[in-house]
Amino acid sequence: MSKKHSLFIPRVTVIGLGLIGCSWVKGLRVRGCVGEVHGYDRNLDSMQQALQIGLIDDFSTEITDAVRDADLIIISVPILAVRQVLQDIAPAIRDTAVLTDVGSVKGSVARDVEAVFGADFNRFVLGHPIAGSERSGVSAADENLYVRHKVIITPQAHTDKAALRLVRAAWCAVEADVEHMTVAHHDEVLAATSHLPHLLAYSLVDTLANSHENKEIFNYAAGGFRDFTRIAASSPVMWRDIFSANKEQILKTLDLFQHDLNFLRSAIEQEDTTTVMGVLTRAKVARDHFSKILARRAYVDPMKTASVTYIASPAGSLSGSFRVPGDKSISHRSIMLGSLAEGTTEVSGFLEGEDSLATLQAFRDMGVVIEGPHRGRVTIHGVGLNGLQAPPNALYLGNSGTSMRLLAGLMAGQSFDVEMSGDESLSKRPMGRVADPLKLMGAVVETAEAGRPPIKVFGAGKLKGIHYDLPMASAQVKSCVLLAGLYAEGETSVTEPAPTRDHTERMLKGFGYDVQVDGSTVTLQSGGKLTATSIDVPADISSAAFFMVAASIAPDSDITLEHVGINPTRIGVINILRAMGGNIDVLNEREVGGEPVADIRIRSAQLKGIHIPEDQVPLAIDEFPALFIAAACAEGETVLTGAEELRVKESDRIQAMVDGLVTLGVDARGTEDGAVIQGKGGQGMGAVVFGGGEIVTHHDHRIAMSFAIASVRAAEPIIVLDCANVATSFPDFVGLANNAGLQLDVTSKPAE
Ligand SMILES: O=C(O)C1=C[C@@H](OP(=O)(O)O)[C@@H](O)[C@H](O)C1
Ligand SMILES: C=C(OP(=O)(O)O)C(=O)O
Numbered sequence: 001m002s003k004k005h006s007l008f009i010p011r012v013t014v015i016g017l018g019l020i021g022c023s024w025v026k027g028l029r030v031r032g033c034v035g036e037v038h039g040y041d042r043n044l045d046s047m048q049q050a051l052q053i054g055l056i057d058d059f060s061t062e063i064t065d066a067v068r069d070a071d072l073i074i075i076s077v078p079i080l081a082v083r084q085v086l087q088d089i090a091p092a093i094r095d096t097a098v099l100t101d102v103g104s105v106k107g108s109v110a111r112d113v114e115a116v117f118g119a120d121f122n123r124f125v126l127g128h129p130i131a132g133s134e135r136s137g138v139s140a141a142d143e144n145l146y147v148r149h150k151v152i153i154t155p156q157a158h159t160d161k162a163a164l165r166l167v168r169a170a171w172c173a174v175e176a177d178v179e180h181m182t183v184a185h186h187d188e189v190l191a192a193t194s195h196l197p198h199l200l201a202y203s204l205v206d207t208l209a210n211s212h213e214n215k216e217i218f219n220y221a222a223g224g225f226r227d228f229t230r231i232a233a234s235s236p237v238m239w240r241d242i243f244s245a246n247k248e249q250i251l252k253t254l255d256l257f258q259h260d261l262n263f264l265r266s267a268i269e270q271e272d273t274t275t276v277m278g279v280l281t282r283a284k285v286a287r288d289h290f291s292k293i294l295a296r297r298a299y300v301d302p303m304k305t306a307s308v309t310y311i312a313s314p315a316g317s318l319s320g321s322f323r324v325p326g327d328k329s330i331s332h333r334s335i336m337l338g339s340l341a342e343g344t345t346e347v348s349g350f351l352e353g354e355d356s357l358a359t360l361q362a363f364r365d366m367g368v369v370i371e372g373p374h375r376g377r378v379t380i381h382g383v384g385l386n387g388l389q390a391p392p393n394a395l396y397l398g399n400s401g402t403s404m405r406l407l408a409g410l411m412a413g414q415s416f417d418v419e420m421s422g423d424e425s426l427s428k429r430p431m432g433r434v435a436d437p438l439k440l441m442g443a444v445v446e447t448a449e450a451g452r453p454p455i456k457v458f459g460a461g462k463l464k465g466i467h468y469d470l471p472m473a474s475a476q477v478k479s480c481v482l483l484a485g486l487y488a489e490g491e492t493s494v495t496e497p498a499p500t501r502d503h504t505e506r507m508l509k510g511f512g513y514d515v516q517v518d519g520s521t522v523t524l525q526s527g528g529k530l531t532a533t534s535i536d537v538p539a540d541i542s543s544a545a546f547f548m549v550a551a552s553i554a555p556d557s558d559i560t561l562e563h564v565g566i567n568p569t570r571i572g573v574i575n576i577l578r579a580m581g582g583n584i585d586v587l588n589e590r591e592v593g594g595e596p597v598a599d600i601r602i603r604s605a606q607l608k609g610i611h612i613p614e615d616q617v618p619l620a621i622d623e624f625p626a627l628f629i630a631a632a633c634a635e636g637e638t639v640l641t642g643a644e645e646l647r648v649k650e651s652d653r654i655q656a657m658v659d660g661l662v663t664l665g666v667d668a669r670g671t672e673d674g675a676v677i678q679g680k681g682g683q684g685m686g687a688v689v690f691g692g693g694e695i696v697t698h699h700d701h702r703i704a705m706s707f708a709i710a711s712v713r714a715a716e717p718i719i720v721l722d723c724a725n726v727a728t729s730f731p732d733f734v735g736l737a738n739n740a741g742l743q744l745d746v747t748s749k750p751a752e
Helices: 019-030 044-052 063-067 079-089 107-117 161-173 183-210 214-219 224-233 236-245 247-269 273-295 328-340 354-365 401-412 432-440 475-485 503-510 541-553 572-579 624-632 644-648 653-663 701-713 733-740
Strands: 009-015 034-040 072-075 098-101 127-129 150-153 177-180 307-313 319-322 344-348 369-374 377-381 418-421 444-447 455-458 467-469 491-495 515-518 521-525 534-536 558-565 583-592 595-603 635-640 668-671 674-680 693-695 718-720 743-749
Touching: 009 019, 009 063, 019 034, 019 072, 019 161, 034 044, 034 063, 063 079, 072 079, 072 161, 079 107, 079 236, 098 161, 107 183, 107 236, 127 161, 150 161, 161 177, 183 214, 183 224, 183 236, 183 247, 236 247, 247 273, 273 354, 273 369, 273 377, 307 701, 319 733, 328 344, 328 354, 328 377, 328 401, 328 475, 328 503, 328 534, 354 369, 354 401, 401 418, 401 432, 401 455, 401 475, 432 444, 432 455, 432 475, 475 491, 475 503, 475 521, 503 515, 541 558, 541 572, 541 583, 541 595, 541 624, 541 701, 541 733, 572 583, 572 624, 624 635, 624 653, 624 674, 624 701, 644 653, 653 668, 653 674, 653 693, 653 701, 693 701, 701 718, 701 733, 701 743, 733 743
Parallel strands: 009 034, 009 072, 072 098, 150 177, 319 558, 344 534, 467 491, 693 718
Antiparallel strands: 127 150, 307 718, 307 743, 344 377, 369 377, 418 455, 444 455, 491 521, 515 521, 558 595, 583 595, 635 674, 668 674
């Protein structure tokens, strides 16, 4: 869509009437930003055609005539023709004229400008639009070719500011996104992202065309060949010029590529399928990530997620028997221990949520070959306790506190340095709680201000085993210390103030590592090894909790949640709901890979308010947002105490829940370590509890899902804002919820 622009350039000359230059002037013209446009091309036909379609107002067969009056001269010719053009126009240009180009290599053009005009010529602004099309020439000119496409300008130290402003404005006027880079950086980046792929495409087509079986090859060349070589149909002159003008950078990236190609070749020759899988899986992940960026059109910052809103309309009862996704805590640990094991670990039921995928990616970044996930199946080619490699960049752990805290412990035992960062929410969460014990063990750890991420762990020297009394009931801190203990001299033990989830201890045992548990103290020695195993990840009781509460509070509901993990350190939600009068049956109890599992049947029940026993708090720590909704639907008051940890989760969950409840008309207030909620369920199961309203989730997945389920007792729709992070722990929450009987609509728009 074109919009009017305040820029006005009286006279523009475009030299070289190809797609790139013509689209720019057409865009300027359509938007009313130019007075007259003059054209010059070596080809008379092109000039006549451009005149005919009104793209230019006149043309000259003498290049000097074309530029004589121009305020802005756009040079859009093949790179190696630039110097001659500059020499030809030098005697004729006005001494206020601004010049610019659109070439794919900037270093060579900078050298041409200097050679022709001298080192202090400051009115040439080097530019390069990253846009194009298979079509070419005057007739293909498109006034919207640059809309929201990147244009890179590479100003030099001496470039005149006013000239720079003019060229920038001329690109912005055609709605391009202008970025600045140095000349050298531009040529390095483009060599890798554009020049090398073109070189390879031309070379492959040439190789195959020369082969004896070329007929055969081209007859069946529909798939990969076609996709890979599309760009070999581009202009040979243009690319000959680029390959020569950016020779050094292209050769550098080609050498790197050849080295890696040889590596892959020898892996195939030696039938080293793990190495081959490593290359393929890493490449696939990178390409998938890139596709997502492309899908949002390359101009959107990939770190910013789309904004997703749930519109939760009043719904009836819940029914059905279904399985929620895999346990997040166990999924994280399966990747960690599987990576550090000797041999190949097979995981099924893995949670394909963003948090556990962040852990998976971190280990890929450290050189572990991991296949999948595919329908919850993951194959991890363990590298042994000392087989991790330094990652090429900082590990990005998104929204996931578990990833960062557990990894901190493991990283302290490595011989390399690692930096770990996360999203806005994770960047606010306390990491001092893991840095402190690690420092006691001799690790060198740095955090940002006030113990927040990013966190740097330096692979300095030897760790020593310690005994650590946990200052808070945290499984993440406990696990961090134990995992560091795998690398620490002697014995490491941790005593917890209250039982917290024990998946690390159980899984270490499952991998054959000796772990002693004595009351509230866990002890291990270094020097052992992990042996690969199979892991069946049960459904996550924390995800099941939303349906346990929803089915309890929605009238006439009866659901069964299949294969749910009921580890005794996780069943607080069942105990609390039962204490409130919930109708919950735990069926078919069994043990799968060291973790107890059951099917859980939940039927509607009139709940009553209680004072939640403090010993249940760590056992239900992630379920409180959902339990607050249950409390609002209960008869009488519910009091929560001893739950100050809720204030340092993905959001301050006490505040976020209380605020949301108040918005929906419930009398609730936060206390330092909990909340007091006046239940509105006294009118019976059929009565509504919540009014409509707009809920601020602070991008916290559990706040979002909790208010979504509140709709089963709402009078009006509940609008739940910023729900994108539900994907961290519960992909397809909406699909499962709607199947069970909720009425959730989703609206999504890309990030601003
Ligand atoms: O160890 C784990 O997998 C987790 C421990 C808990 O955190 P804390 O250790 O901070 O209580 C929990 O809230 C988190 O969702 C997962
Ligand atoms: C607190 C949670 O996770 P984490 O600490 O891993 O971000 C959660 O999932 O509720």
